[in-house]
Amino acid sequence: MPDHPSSDAKATHAEVELSAVRLQEVAEAAGVSTITVSRCINNPARVSEKTREHVLKIANRMGYIPNRLASSLASARSMVIGVVVPTIANPIHGMVLQGVADILEPAGYQVLLGNSHFSKRSEFELVRTFLGHRVDGILLTGRDHSEECLDLLARSRTPMVEMFDHNPEPPDMAVGSSNFDAGASLGQYLIARGRRYFAYVGHTGLDDSRMIARLQGLTKVCEAAGLAPPRHYEIASDPGTGTGGEVVGTILREVPEIDAVVFAGHQVAVSAIRYSVDVGIAVPQRLAIAGFGDSPIAKWITPSLTTVRFPVRENGIEAGKLMLGRLQGKPCKQRSIRLGFEILGRDSA
Amino acid sequence: MPDHPSSDAKATHAEVELSAVRLQEVAEAAGVSTITVSRCINNPARVSEKTREHVLKIANRMGYIPNRLASSLASARSMVIGVVVPTIANPIHGMVLQGVADILEPAGYQVLLGNSHFSKRSEFELVRTFLGHRVDGILLTGRDHSEECLDLLARSRTPMVEMFDHNPEPPDMAVGSSNFDAGASLGQYLIARGRRYFAYVGHTGLDDSRMIARLQGLTKVCEAAGLAPPRHYEIASDPGTGTGGEVVGTILREVPEIDAVVFAGHQVAVSAIRYSVDVGIAVPQRLAIAGFGDSPIAKWITPSLTTVRFPVRENGIEAGKLMLGRLQGKPCKQRSIRLGFEILGRDSA
DNA sequence: CCCCCTTATGTTAGCGCTGTCCATTTCCGC
DNA sequence: GCGGAAATGGACAGCGCTAACATAAGGGGG
Numbered sequence: 001m002p003d004h005p006s007s008d009a010k011a012t013h014a015e016v017e018l019s020a021v022r023l024q025e026v027a028e029a030a031g032v033s034t035i036t037v038s039r040c041i042n043n044p045a046r047v048s049e050k051t052r053e054h055v056l057k058i059a060n061r062m063g064y065i066p067n068r069l070a071s072s073l074a075s076a077r078s079m080v081i082g083v084v085v086p087t088i089a090n091p092i093h094g095m096v097l098q099g100v101a102d103i104l105e106p107a108g109y110q111v112l113l114g115n116s117h118f119s120k121r122s123e124f125e126l127v128r129t130f131l132g133h134r135v136d137g138i139l140l141t142g143r144d145h146s147e148e149c150l151d152l153l154a155r156s157r158t159p160m161v162e163m164f165d166h167n168p169e170p171p172d173m174a175v176g177s178s179n180f181d182a183g184a185s186l187g188q189y190l191i192a193r194g195r196r197y198f199a200y201v202g203h204t205g206l207d208d209s210r211m212i213a214r215l216q217g218l219t220k221v222c223e224a225a226g227l228a229p230p231r232h233y234e235i236a237s238d239p240g241t242g243t244g245g246e247v248v249g250t251i252l253r254e255v256p257e258i259d260a261v262v263f264a265g266h267q268v269a270v271s272a273i274r275y276s277v278d279v280g281i282a283v284p285q286r287l288a289i290a291g292f293g294d295s296p297i298a299k300w301i302t303p304s305l306t307t308v309r310f311p312v313r314e315n316g317i318e319a320g321k322l323m324l325g326r327l328q329g330k331p332c333k334q335r336s337i338r339l340g341f342e343i344l345g346r347d348s349a
Numbered sequence: 350m351p352d353h354p355s356s357d358a359k360a361t362h363a364e365v366e367l368s369a370v371r372l373q374e375v376a377e378a379a380g381v382s383t384i385t386v387s388r389c390i391n392n393p394a395r396v397s398e399k400t401r402e403h404v405l406k407i408a409n410r411m412g413y414i415p416n417r418l419a420s421s422l423a424s425a426r427s428m429v430i431g432v433v434v435p436t437i438a439n440p441i442h443g444m445v446l447q448g449v450a451d452i453l454e455p456a457g458y459q460v461l462l463g464n465s466h467f468s469k470r471s472e473f474e475l476v477r478t479f480l481g482h483r484v485d486g487i488l489l490t491g492r493d494h495s496e497e498c499l500d501l502l503a504r505s506r507t508p509m510v511e512m513f514d515h516n517p518e519p520p521d522m523a524v525g526s527s528n529f530d531a532g533a534s535l536g537q538y539l540i541a542r543g544r545r546y547f548a549y550v551g552h553t554g555l556d557d558s559r560m561i562a563r564l565q566g567l568t569k570v571c572e573a574a575g576l577a578p579p580r581h582y583e584i585a586s587d588p589g590t591g592t593g594g595e596v597v598g599t600i601l602r603e604v605p606e607i608d609a610v611v612f613a614g615h616q617v618a619v620s621a622i623r624y625s626v627d628v629g630i631a632v633p634q635r636l637a638i639a640g641f642g643d644s645p646i647a648k649w650i651t652p653s654l655t656t657v658r659f660p661v662r663e664n665g666i667e668a669g670k671l672m673l674g675r676l677q678g679k680p681c682k683q684r685s686i687r688l689g690f691e692i693l694g695r696d697s698a
Numbered sequence: 699c700c701c702c703c704t705t706a707t708g709t710t711a712g713c714g715c716t717g718t719c720c721a722t723t724t725c726c727g728c
Numbered sequence: 729g730c731g732g733a734a735a736t737g738g739a740c741a742g743c744g745c746t747a748a749c750a751t752a753a754g755g756g757g758g
Contacts, residue, residue: 020505022714033738038716048736063504068481069422070714073743078418080461080482089447089662091440098438101464110478112429113460115450129459132417133429155412156369267645274649296616297646300623313438371744382708387746397706419744422713 021064030058041066072134080110081323082130083139086118086208092293092312093141096163099316100139107324109136116141118206124149131156137323143167143174144209159326163319165210166338173326174336175318179210179292182308182341183217186262186290189306189343191225195260195288198222198230199251201244201272202264211264214292218262230262231255244268245275248289252281260288260349266298269305273348277302288349303347310341370413379407390415421483429459430672431479432488435467435557441642441661442490445512448665449488456673458485465490467555473498480505486672492516492523493558508675512668514559515687522675523685524667528559528641531657531690532566535611535639538655538692540574544609544637547571547579548600550593550621551613560613563641567611579611580604593617594624597638601630608636609698615642619650622697626651637698652696659690 027034032055039047040055047055072078081104085093101111112135114126124146130138131152137159143166150171153160162170166178187198200215219229235247244263251258263269269291276283283289283303291298291307298305318337325332376383381404388396389404396404421427430453434442450460461484463475473495479487480501486508492515499520502509511519515527536547549564568578584596593612600607612618618640625632632638632652639655640647647654667686674681 020714023716024714034714035716035739036737039737042716046736051736063501065477065481065505067422067483067714069418069427069483070743071716073416073418073422073745074714074716076716076743087447088437088443088450089440091438091443094437094440094443097462098436098464101437101462105464110482111462113446113450113462115447115454128414132414133459134416134418152412156414270645270649295646296619297644297649300619300646301649302651369744372746373744383744384709384746385707388707391746395706400706416744419713420746422715423744423746425713425746 020067021062023064023066026055026059026062026064029062030055042071076134078134078136079108080112080133080135081137081139082112082114082126082133082135084114084116084123084126085141086206087115088113091295095312096141096316096319099313099318100163100320101316103317103320103324109324109327118208120144120146120149124152127152131158136327137161139163139319139323141165142209143170143176145171159323161319161322164315165213166336168336168338170336172335173322173332175315175322175339176337177310177315177339177341178217179213180217180220182292182310183214183219183262184221185217185341185343186214186292186308187218187221189345190260190262190288190290190349191221191227193288193349195349196227197255197258197260198227199233199255199258199261200230200264201233201235201247201251201261201268203268204234204236208264214262214264231258235268244270244272245278248272248276248281248287249279252287259286260290263289263291266291266293266295266305266307269307269348270295270297270301273301273303273305284347284349290349294344299346305344306346306349307344308341309344311339314339369416370411372413372415375404375408375411375413378411379404391420425483427483427485428457429461429482429484430486430488431461431463431475431482431484433463433465433472433475433479434490435555436464437462440644444661445490445665445668448662448667449512449669450665452666452669452673458673458676467557469493469495469498473501476501480507485676486510488512488668488672490514491558492519492525494520508672510668510671513664514562515685517685517687519685521684522671522681524664524671524688525686526659526664526688526690527566528562529566529569531641531659532563532568532611533570534566534690534692535563535641535657536567536570538694539609539611539637539639539698540570540576542637542698544698545576546604546607546609547576548582548604548607548610549579549613550582550584550596550600550610550617552617553583553585557613563611563613580607584617593619593621594627597621597625597630597636598628601636610636610638612638612640615640615644615647615654615656618654618656618697619644619646622650622652622654633696633698639698643693648695654693655695655698656693657690658693660688663688 023034023037027037037055040052044052083100088094116123127149139161141164143162160172162174163176165176167174200218202211222229233247269289273283273289281287291305294307294309298307372383372386376386386404389401393401432449437443461479465472476498488510490513492511509521511523512525514525516523549567551560571578582596600610618638622632622638630636641657643656643658647656
């Protein structure tokens, strides 16, 4: 052991974090104080051009990478945004995330990602973790959150945007299309084309309020048209997998008068079309099939799928913009942005 | 202004970070030192059970959320892993990421996400940013990185895993299937089924070495079989969009003797099938069509697509495990994990 | 009964950076 | 030439936490 008791700890640390250039080293090399180097990087306007160029050149030459942990700790801004999606394996959320990143990354923010697996409990845990990382903002998917989660968010005063669902009175901010309206519109479209007996197929075990809102919208227009409410079925599969076929058989066996099946997702709807064609159910003559969400396969299958297109990437972009506006202290025009949707009337209904 | 000059800064900070409970407050409330509280959370074994329970109960009641910025700064471990993907909008990378997260999140690590948009320059910038955040490890997609990027990684001694491509001699660690071998295998499959004149369709502007490796593998088996090397075409579209049709027309017009087209992606291959059927090109009789990667639509289109399936999620899982092993200091069995692939011989070739 | 070893907790000194306040310099009009 | 405003740079303290060392307390064998 060396006989420099005061530098022991430092020496040990230096071994761990080998050769990391610190602000102070740059300052010494440039012959200025540390705060000046800091300002050259974070607040260039407060430093003369000459000094700035000189310092930045040296910092660059030394391969200096500012330690954002220290910076964040001292300034209480982390330049990190936490994003919770149900599952990143679903391309939809991938595209939302792409929109988010396309706005946030150029502004210098990084995305900290978490998968809730459609569980409010996991969402809460992720929010807790994100707050531990002192993220500057949090984006959540949907408008259905646990009480304690919202409470935590409110108490921590962390900006939050709900994405991918419409919420006229969000806890903080929100972006998305109305799933209720989408369900209603699709229902109207089908009713206008002569459908009278509906079934709606959701997914068990996915605590997804958007799929429920779609059913509620559909139910409303059924009632308004004096029709029976849609029969509600659930299948135990991921929205991403193609196992929507068998349920069609079940439905027609149990309630033969049903002439339209609306699926909560598009992949399952496509697999239902595939199944129906295979077993000789005429689509759309005998049975209309429709879904929510679009994909190449929905367009290319025969008959092509009548479905609802949501502006997916826009969700992410608008959410990112909303967050950015808040973080930059701009006056917020509106807390809730309502996005539209489009009924893609194709061959299956 | 209050007359406590020494507490001015603190007061201002407190206003910003309203009501954040600190370690010290918990310690005072529990009647122990700060380090004891810290240990209760991070190193429970080093504290008696009685103390731990008592402290954790109080921490919980006070709603204490440890500040990981401070923790990371002091301990030089951030519990964050940086992941770079070309674009998260591509479901493939979404699934890889899901695999990564499924391993890393339960172990207490968070994923910091970055999109390189297939640009090595962006990848480098992201790595720089990640290092600024002092991530504990970095996952990159593919094995094609800029010199300065690898240099930075090596100098910073940050663990790194290359995902989604096979690299027998990685800079640090690697996981993936050999794209060269996949190209070769698909070529052999097609040659065995009587194909003699190949075209390969890649994507312009996507600096994606995996697609090139596939072509090289295909080229090798062509040469080995005494055939002409594949004619190389490129289309200017995302792999995700379905614009592979027109190129088939071009190919057959320019080189009518071509009897097999291999696409670098599956979406474009599917759209090529769709196009061919529409314009009356007999698939596979007149023209074999094959691709890389699988999806429901590849299976369901008529004729269904002959393609190569890669173990996508496994890539993420194995990459996560490799990283975790390194971070936990376990002896590393192998630095490079070779994953397989599967030729899905279907109707289109 | 003392010593050494193990276990439990405390003390100290930072981790690398930035906010605040203050000192100095520069520049201008009168 | 002088007072004062504006521009520029610096000293200091502290963000909230943990590594390392120090100390205290218990426990068993010689």
